[in-house]
Amino acid sequence: xxxxxxxxLLDVRGLTVRFPTSDGVxxxxxxxxxxxxRGETLGVVGESGSGKSVSNxxxxxxxxxxxxxxxxxxxxxxxxxxxxxxxxxxHIRGKDIAMVFQDPFACLHPMYRVGAQIAEAVTAHQxxxxxxxxxxxxxxxxxxxxxxxxxxxxxxxxxxxxxxxxRAMIAMALVHNPSILICDEPTTALDVTVQAQIIxxxxxxxREFDIGVILVTHxxxxxxxTANAVMVMYAGRIMEYGPARQIxxxxxxxxxxxxxxxxxxxxxxxxxxVPIEGSPPSLLAPPPGCPFHPRCRYRFEPCPVDRPPxxxxxxxxxxxxxxxxxxxxxxxxxxxxxxxxxxxx
Amino acid sequence: xTLYIARRLVWTVVVVACVLxxxxxxxxxxxxxxxxxxxxGKNPTDAELALIHQRLGLDKPWYVQFGKFSKNFFxxxxxxxxxxxxxxxxxTSVKALIVQRAPRTLLLIAGAAILWLxxxxxIGVLSAVKRRTIVDxxxxxxxxxxxxxxxxxxxxxxxxxxxRQLGWTGGTGYVSPIDSPTGxxxxxxxxxxxxxxxxxxxxxxxTRNNLLETLGxxxxxxxxxxxxxERTVIFKHGLRASLTPIVTMFGLDIxxxxxxxxxxxxxFNIQGLGYLAINSALQQDLPIVVGVVLLGSVAVAxxxxxxxxxxxxxxxxxxxx
Numbered sequence: 329x330x331x332x333x334x335x336x337l338l339d340v341r342g343l344t345v346r347f348p349t350s351d352g353v354x355x356x357x358x359x360x361x362x363x364x365x366r367g368e369t370l371g372v373v374g375e376s377g378s379g380k381s382v383s384n385x386x387x388x389x390x391x392x393x394x395x396x397x398x399x400x401x402x403x404x405x406x407x408x409x410x411x412x413x414x415x416x417x418x419h420i421r422g423k424d425i426a427m428v429f430q431d432p433f434a435c436l437h438p439m440y441r442v443g444a445q446i447a448e449a450v451t452a453h454q455x456x457x458x459x460x461x462x463x464x465x466x467x468x469x470x471x472x473x474x475x476x477x478x479x480x481x482x483x484x485x486x487x488x489x490x491x492x493x494x495r496a497m498i499a500m501a502l503v504h505n506p507s508i509l510i511c512d513e514p515t516t517a518l519d520v521t522v523q524a525q526i527i528x529x530x531x532x533x534x535r536e537f538d539i540g541v542i543l544v545t546h547x548x549x550x551x552x553x554t555a556n557a558v559m560v561m562y563a564g565r566i567m568e569y570g571p572a573r574q575i576x577x578x579x580x581x582x583x584x585x586x587x588x589x590x591x592x593x594x595x596x597x598x599x600x601x602v603p604i605e606g607s608p609p610s611l612l613a614p615p616p617g618c619p620f621h622p623r624c625r626y627r628f629e630p631c632p633v634d635r636p637p638x639x640x641x642x643x644x645x646x647x648x649x650x651x652x653x654x655x656x657x658x659x660x661x662x663x664x665x666x667x668x669x670x671x672x673x
Numbered sequence: 674x675t676l677y678i679a680r681r682l683v684w685t686v687v688v689v690a691c692v693l694x695x696x697x698x699x700x701x702x703x704x705x706x707x708x709x710x711x712x713x714g715k716n717p718t719d720a721e722l723a724l725i726h727q728r729l730g731l732d733k734p735w736y737v738q739f740g741k742f743s744k745n746f747f748x749x750x751x752x753x754x755x756x757x758x759x760x761x762x763x764x765t766s767v768k769a770l771i772v773q774r775a776p777r778t779l780l781l782i783a784g785a786a787i788l789w790l791x792x793x794x795x796i797g798v799l800s801a802v803k804r805r806t807i808v809d810x811x812x813x814x815x816x817x818x819x820x821x822x823x824x825x826x827x828x829x830x831x832x833x834x835x836x837r838q839l840g841w842t843g844g845t846g847y848v849s850p851i852d853s854p855t856g857x858x859x860x861x862x863x864x865x866x867x868x869x870x871x872x873x874x875x876x877x878x879x880t881r882n883n884l885l886e887t888l889g890x891x892x893x894x895x896x897x898x899x900x901x902x903e904r905t906v907i908f909k910h911g912l913r914a915s916l917t918p919i920v921t922m923f924g925l926d927i928x929x930x931x932x933x934x935x936x937x938x939x940x941f942n943i944q945g946l947g948y949l950a951i952n953s954a955l956q957q958d959l960p961i962v963v964g965v966v967l968l969g970s971v972a973v974a975x976x977x978x979x980x981x982x983x984x985x986x987x988x989x990x991x992x993x994x
Contacts, residue, residue, distance in 0.1 A: 448901065
């Protein structure tokens with residue numbers, strides 16, 4: 329695939345992450361490829377331990393290079409981030425690619441003022457005075473909707489609510505108008521009412537600054553609201569990857585069906601929820617064949633033996649990694665079809 | 674913040690009062706023997722004993738005695754503040770004796786404390802940053818040696834090598850820095866190093882463990898995600914958060930040494946407070962022992978106060994608690 333053509337910000341090819349441990353090698357991410365354009369939100373969904381967060385940490389260069397084996401390519405503005413010297417990568421981190429993490433309670437340093445932590449992000453990449461950096465911090469806090477930003481900037485994180493902390497984290501990420509904003513489960517630790525506000529804020533920021541957003545979540549509802557493209561991950565591999573509208577209207581992979589079946593909605597009564605039986609496999613010794621086959625209700629002969637490649641069954645369909653026949657994918661997928669009300673695309 | 678400090682201050686006074694009561698009980702109420710016998714010399718007559726009883730106030734009920742004991746301590750006696758009475762042996766001022774001995778112990782502690790703090794924390798940081806490398810192994814090897822080597826053996830070996838064999842340093846005994854600054858340093862350098870070694874080893878281990886734990890925190894990842902240089906991540910974000918337990922230990926360690934540097938003082942014949950306390954205990958000269966114990970306890974209480982105040986400066990969460 330050609331790179332850096334009109335609006336492609338990030339092109340990830342065959343990303344694989346292995347952690348050698350005393351018990352053996354854990355392959356947390358296997359052969360993950362995707363791309364991200366300006367103005368696009370890529371939703372990455374999957375259960376805990378599916379490799380969502382690890383892929384992003386690998387892209388950001390936040391995994392310890394001595395204790396991880398990372399292969400593949402992460403091309404950003406014509407440069408492969410995986411082979412970049414650590415110091416060059418540091419200049420991209422927080423400047424061109426910024427990240428918002430899951431737990432805003434743990435992600436801010438408890439001993440520094442919120443404003444100071446944002447101002448520090450300013451001076452990390454820009455040679456400005458402390459006062460100017462502080463002024464920028466206050467401006468950003470105000471921008472992300474912190475009331476009385478000027479005085480609240482002098483607060484310590486423990487004086488902020490969870491939602492305010494996450495706003496502060498977003499303000500910190502926006503300091504240098506990054507091209508890419510990676511949000512790693514930004515709402516998981518928050519109250520439901522606050523979740524919607526944070527998602528809305530991320531969407532606003534995306535439109536305003538025309539950036540690409542990677543939104544990692546296990547909440548399909550959030551993805552349905554905001555994402556243009558969706559990548560479903562399981563056991564470190566992509567199960568299904570395509571435009572959001574297609575994923576929701578015509579989901580092709582049994583794992584996605586399982587996720588949709590277990591998602592509560594207004595129309596569906598709680599008794600109708602169908603959980604996915606079992607739990608995700610150990611990445612130390614993943615099952616042979618399709619990693620999902622032990623939990624899959626649709627498995628047949630080839631599943632435990634052959635690992636299905638990620639390919640498009642038909643030219644007009646999106647790629648999935650499943651052995652099922654196309655007819656069955658269409659039939660079963662149609663049962664789970666979700667038509668989004670306000671289509672963001 | 675002011676309120677916080679005020680609260681701590683009141684608490685410290687309460688602690689000192691408790692210490693006073695316990696000390697009084699242990700040394701004056703519990704002993705079976707009559708303290709007057711210690712004052713009176715050999716074969717006293719009943720009349721002499723009665724006189725001493727009267728002079729020391731031992732004929733009064735215990736609460737009156739305790740009142741006088743406390744009043745002397747807080748307000749002072751004929752030897753000034755704090756009133757600690759006079760020794761059995763020489764009938765001289767306990768306070769004067771302690772004032773004479775205290776600088777030796779305090780200078781010994783101060784020099785050693787600076788040394789162990791600087792060396793211990795540096796080694797700990799180095800070890801954490803270079804985790805699982807040869808540097809880390811060497812540093813933790815040093816820590817193991819430091820912790821397991823007995824101080825008296827180390828002191829004697831140091832004296833033998835650096836004083837007797839090489840002649841690089843002064844020998845045993847204490848030289849006042851006012852009389853001879855070079856002689857002071859030459860005599861103190863070995864005690865400083867010997868006393869500091871054990872603590873440096875402890876502090877290296879503690880710093881390493883705290884820092885490693887801190888470096889695993891989410892806010893450290895945030896600091897890296899901002900694109901801060903690794904230097905800033907470790908020394909600003911990491912070290913600050915791992916400093917609190919070290920400050921606590923440091924305050925208490927210094928305070929405990931006020932009466933507890935006895936082994937180092939003995940080996941190097943620095944006649945400081947610990948040495949004074951032990952000798953007085955052997956001679957059953959109670960007022961001196963009481964004086965040193967009180968001083969040591971007050972030192973611990975004050976160190977706690979200082980640590981609490983420092984805490985509030987380092988960690989804002991404490992201020993608002």
